[in-house]
Amino acid sequence: MSKLLKWLAHVGVCIALAIPATAQAQNPRAAAGGPERLIQAKAGGTSNASLKCLTEALYHEARGESVKGQRAVAEVILNRVDHPAFPKSVCGVVNQPKQFSYKGKVGKMRDRAAFNRAQKIASEALAGAPRNLTGGATYFHTTYVKPSWSKRFTRTTRIGAHVFYRRGGQRIASN
Template sequence: MKSLVLAALVAATMAAPSAVVAEIALGRLFQRDQAAQSEAPKRGLRKFFLFGRKPRKLEPMSYSEAWLDSQPAATGNADFECLAQALYFEARGETVKGQFAVAEVIMNRVKSAQFPNSVCAVVKQGTGRLHQCQFSYTCDGHAETISEHQAHVRVSKVARAVLDGISEELTDGATYYHTTAVRPRWSRTFKKTAQIGVHLFYSDERYRTASND
């Protein structure tokens, strides 16, 4: 049986040698092409498949609405949500730099031995006691309703950037702030560290953030 198959193959080769040679050549070419593709750098393949599509280029960090708008939509865990909500109710009318400064105070409190050690615990400290909480929007008796969508999107991006450590230090370790419209009692004894927009920032020298890192 084997001899019959071999004889048929020889006969076919003699009848059409050019066709067989061409088939062998094509087979070898296909093998080389497969090997080349398997060895190609991944970046080159990505570039090939993304041909014609421009990659999104993020703007360099700056305290501007234009920079915020260039950032991807912000998401995160519970601490992210708490920080974004605090920025919305406490500082959405402030400049972008002012929003970063308020977020920095919250993060400084998380680092300080004087306050709870998570963003949500810091933001909600004292909640439930009318006008006795740390952040007034959590105990002013009003429903916490987010009605300004664009403002919430932007402060969420601020929260994400602060949690990711993108921004620089703005308040010199401040753990307190108030607007220029009021002058709380504690502002007379704490150290003023900065003024950004309509907010004044203070540190309690007994609990400097740097000593608790």
């Protein structure tokens, strides 16, 4: 049964990734580019590596959050990809030293439902879902800590157990 669920999840992701490509082929204006394609290109597209890295980050950093909270964390990671101070790929951002609390401290992703939800949210984010939850945030922390760096940034919002920040005066990308 586990193999069947894994296969179905894989097929679902493949279909989700193929739909934007099919829509592009049917719409010549979409094939020419546009803001959605630009955002996908900056985020590293929808490669398997990007999907895996973003899913892992969402699972470990925000699995107890609402869908909105997980989308907000995905937004921060993609905002970092677009920001010149951070690596230019999803995996580069997620694997950057000392940026995410779960790195090196957790085991496998054992909660199948949480994994599937995180993977769906990651796939949607990489496919160009709107980033309108965090006000351009590139940083976040949980409400039970108060890091010293938070004083240097502009607080943009709180969603669930996370508080979001951006650098002061930073241009906010909208899509």
